[in-house]
Every structure is written in C-alpha cells, then in structure tokens.
Amino acid sequence: MMVLYHLHNPTAPAFVTTCNVCHLDIETGQGWRCEVCPDYDVCNSCYQKDGGIDHPHKLTNHPSMAERDAQNKEARQLRVLQLRKMLDLLVHASQCRSAHCQYPNCRKVKGLFRHGIQCKTRASGGCVLCKKMWYLLQLHARACKESECHVPRCRDLKEHLRRLQQQSDSRRRAAVMEMMRQSCRGCC
Template sequence: MMVLYHLHNPTAPAFVTTCNVCSHDIETGQGWRCEICPDFDVCNGCYQKGAVNHPHKLTNHPSVADRDAQNKEARQMRVQQLRKMLDLLVHASTCRSGSCQYPNCRKVKGLFRHGMQCKTRASGGCALCKKMWYMLQLHARACRDSGCSVPRCRDLKEHLRRLQQQSDSRRRAAVNEMMRQRAAEVATT
C-alpha cells in the first residue's frame, strides 16, 4: 500500500524526519539540519525557542515549493544565457569590426579561427572545437533563416533534416510492421 501511496504522491517524503530535541515529526521544509552531522535535525519550534545545544551551524530545510522555484529560476537563467550566446554567435559571424564593443565578440571570432586551423578537431578531442560545434548545432536547430550567415548553418540544418527523415521513415516502417503482424494474427485466429 505504501508503494501505491508514494506513486500517487511523488512529492511526499518517503522518510519522516524527527526532531532531535523534542522527538516530534518535522514536516518537509519546516526544520533545520546540521551541515556536518548527518542525522541532526531540529524542528522550527525548538530552533526558535533556542532549545538547541549543538556545536555546528544549522541550515533551514528548503520546502519542495522553494526547491521547485529555485530550479525554475535556474532553468530560466540557462535559457537566457543560451539566447545571449546564440545572439553573440550570429553577431560574430557578421561582424567585421576589429574593435567591436559587443561583449565576447572577439572570443567567438577566435573560436571560428581556431576551428578552421585546428588539426585535432572535435572528433579528436579538442575542447575548443567541441564548444564551437555545440554552439553551431544549437544555432542550427533554432535557426529559421534560409540565408543565414553563421558558418556551417545550412549544412547542419540539412544534416538535421536528413536525420529527421530517417527517423520518420524508421518509425513509419515500425508502425507498418506492427500493423502487418496484427493483421496476420487476426487472420490466423
């Protein structure tokens, strides 16, 4: 029965934490934990009363909602950073200025130069080439401009299109095979 409960309530804690001072159960997000001792937890009530006699620093347990909010903020920050990076990539591919004021434009131009001259390449383990290819592939997935000036954008879009076609044809073939097998099973019964 407990398995069913936890399947239907995935955010409910699987283990109940008890206060080391008063031995009451501590609800999620309502207690304090020692950063050093693995099993030292105190409820909010005991912490606020000052009934805690512990030598180490205690930190507040974040609630599930707090953790979700932090994860959402972190995800939004990553999306913003990716957008800035892709904007920088587009800018650097068209920029001809030697003293460009755009932040990190020279670094991306340096990555382009490195990619043209590198003998190791991404397949050989070059970290700079891998970084450049990652940026180019991200751009190609999001780009809708048929006349895009970003290096290798058209090639990568064509490659992604071919991969998608192969995936679609394999999926269609699998569905057709499944339907053929079902029809054969029905015909034999």
C-alpha cells in the same frame, strides 16, 4: 488508504521528520539537517535557541519541495536566458566585420571561429574549444529558420539534421508497418 492520500497529494511529505532535540515533528521546509550525520534533523525553534552549537557538524536549512522547485525553475530560466544571449552573440559575431566591436565577447567568438579553422585536434580528437563551438553551432542550427543564414556551417548542419529526421521517420514508419503486418497475420 495512505497510498490514495499520497496519490492525490503528491507534494505532501511521505515521511515526517522528527527533531532530534525536542522530538517534535518538523514541518516540511521548517528544519535544519546535518550534512554528515544521517537522520540528524533540528526544528527551527531548537536551531534558533542554540544555533546548532550542540552538534559538531554544520547544519543546513532544509528547503521545502516548493522552494526547491522554484529554485530549479529559476536556474532553468537563467540557463535559457544565457543560451539565448550566447546564440545572439554567435549570430552577431558571424556577421560583424569590425576589428574593435563594442558588442561584449564578440572578439572571443570570432577567436573561437578562427580556432576552429586552424585547429588540428578538432572536436572528434577531444579539443574542448572545438566542442564548445560545435555545440553552439548545432544549437543555433536547430533553432534557425533563415534560409540564407550567415552563421558558419548553419546550412550544412540544418541539412544534416533534416536527413537525420528523415531517417528517423522512415524507421518509425517501417516499424509501424511491420507491427500492422504482424497483427494482420494473427487475425487471419
């Protein structure tokens, strides 16, 4: 019966945590947990009474599943926003001809381009700056829809991605055809 309950209520806690001070059940997201001791939990009311003084280690607030999901969603949205800004900067820097550009970090990206041209180690040799540059260029190429893009290596990378997609499609088609051949042999 409990299995059915948890299948229909996936966010409900599977285990109830008990306060080590008052021994009452702690509602999800309403407790404090020791970072060192396993299974040492304190409810909010006991924590507010003594502030965790009776325990030698630091106690941290134990957020609910919904709070954690919200934090993860915010972090993901922030990362997407940062990547968009970085890709916009990449496009700007590839077209900018000003030596004293006011666009934030334009000179840094131009320096990254210059480094990529002059570097002897390269990304395959383990150069961190080259790896960053190639990562940005590949992200841009995947999202770019312009046929006459001015970002360095964009057309080459798009062509490479197109070939990889064709190879993947060919392998998938061949696998499907092979499965169909094998299933036809079994029915004859």
